Amino acid sequence: MAKKITHPTLSQVAQKAGVGTTTVSRVINGGDRVSPRTLAHVRRVIETLGYVPNQAARTLKGQRTKTIGLVIPSIADPFFSSCAEAAQAVARVNDSLLIVTVTGNDPRNEIDNLNVLIRHRVDGLIIVPADSHNHALRDLLNRVAMPVVAIDRPVVNSSITSVVADNLKGAMLATQHLIDHGYKRIVCLTGESTLYTIRERMTGYRKAIEAAHLTPIFDTSVKDYRSAEYAIKNLLEGPHTPDAIFTLKNSTTIYAFEALQKFNIAVPESIALLGFDDFELASTVRPSISVIEQPVEEIGRRAAEILFEQLFDEHKTAPTASSQPARQIKLKTRLIQRHSCGCTPPIA
């Protein structure tokens, strides 16, 4: 069995190659200032031994770890996994490894994850704060010796740069579109209403509704399919049957769609539907579902790019770097007109 018990070390390579450790070090770091002959020889020995440098030792010498941490609520959620994939790509370009951890939106878990990442001395951090207002998180992040970028949700009262979608404008856009279609009783299904993103969208909806002198109607009860069915049943049986529904998140949109389908409500004829956040089969279901699209990949990409910029600056700037004021980057959302809102898009 060829399975080795321990990894070969640099000095083993040096010994076997009959050179000093310095030379081997030079070889694995590009091979400058080493004669071509020695270079080739050492490389051969490295190959034979299957030597791979020990990152821990390098890190200990004060080098970058070439890793960045990404802390997200879930990796199975398409929104976050797309962000992650985009961030990965940027990390790779910068010769770094992305370490993803998941919090399940639990603040305790979040702190734990951050500590693990800090233990590993990641060079920087991208985080989706479970709770934008969490003090423990804010304090931890503020004192940590590495750049941090927040995505999807900001960290309030901190100097942390954040990259988020323009939820407010997106929701206004959506609501206005529904209003333009002539709907008067537009209900807003929020799903869990504590998250920053949802709050922003609620505000956007309210603003647009009030500007049109209509009445905002919120339903925050939808948690799963069952509650969606229940909520919609109530809406249908109530005195003011809605003529349009605006759902604030992916899963809510799907639950609402399924419930509407279940009750044989014609969409959009009887009730129109418009959702915040696009999803894979939104264009495949019948009717296809109109949505506000968020620039998912861009969020992940920009966040990672900004992080590496900060990493780079940090390197150039004097240690007394006066951190700039918290930047907040809001990325544009877009309305995708499909059938469920009452539009008749050109493509099938």
Next chain:
Amino acid sequence: MAKKITHPTLSQVAQKAGVGTTTVSRVINGGDRVSPRTLAHVRRVIETLGYVPNQAARTLKGQRTKTIGLVIPSIADPFFSSCAEAAQAVARVNDSLLIVTVTGNDPRNEIDNLNVLIRHRVDGLIIVPADSHNHALRDLLNRVAMPVVAIDRPVVNSSITSVVADNLKGAMLATQHLIDHGYKRIVCLTGESTLYTIRERMTGYRKAIEAAHLTPIFDTSVKDYRSAEYAIKNLLEGPHTPDAIFTLKNSTTIYAFEALQKFNIAVPESIALLGFDDFELASTVRPSISVIEQPVEEIGRRAAEILFEQLFDEHKTAPTASSQPARQIKLKTRLIQRHSCGCTPPIA
């Protein structure tokens, strides 16, 4: 600005607390054999300084890194991200960090990723081999000084344990179900046909078809929606219009479904459809799509569990551990009967 430039070290803590480094070390490792008074005091200093142990130094002392690597083709693919989430959960229970890297199914990328992970001295590796027959991969994995388990696809000619779905039986099950419905001209749309999983499914389909004395009909041309539309158009216009379609992967199923929809083909009346691998909205589209379901989470979970078992055994066993023969764990798949195959399931 409170942002510190360097992390405090253990000896700084020791100094400030007026104790030896050993004591601090004991405190951060559980606090055994330390007087309650000292313990509390040191903990306070740690808190004040915001000290977080440096994992690199620990690793260098030969400890486990408490990290495991997961190498997958894509993180945005629901199948793999679900595996990842499940593996994460197991890792967390074992007090470890899961590091996910993505290969895009590129063997070169895969080797690179593995080397990075090895540099970081992860304790173990879970990998979805881009190519089950790749020699470079097999050799690298065989000589690496840590346990490895493969998921979704095996690594041939290696002693590496693999956890895969029973693709062959699943495909037979699917095909047989279509045969039982009375369909005679059952076409198999493969999508990319080089992957291990697809090959297995093709074999399963062929076996079932031949056992029923029917003719296997493969179409390997579907790459995207456009090619699916083209393939189905050809099928419809050909001399032998199929009465059922069996698609071997998620995206192919969706493309086929959309094309069928586009051509206004009644499903399942004119052509039935059955797909390998379940997906989120398969039950929401109309007609709902029957599929073979793979135990996704279980694959990720089992793989991680086995890895930690091996890690544990390795610890107990003598260094001369004679590795057991390659285990291959095949997990059962399940047929989910919905409408597209011609069934009339009870639930909406």
Next chain:
DNA sequence: CTGTTAGCGCTTTCAC
């Protein structure tokens, strides 16, 4: 209970 000390594998002056 507590402290001293010797490395872990690597990079990096500083000599040759």
Next chain:
DNA sequence: GTGAAAGCGCTAACAG
């Protein structure tokens, strides 16, 4: 071009 040697921050004997 090349090597010797000093640590990086931590753990683990081994004393006390």
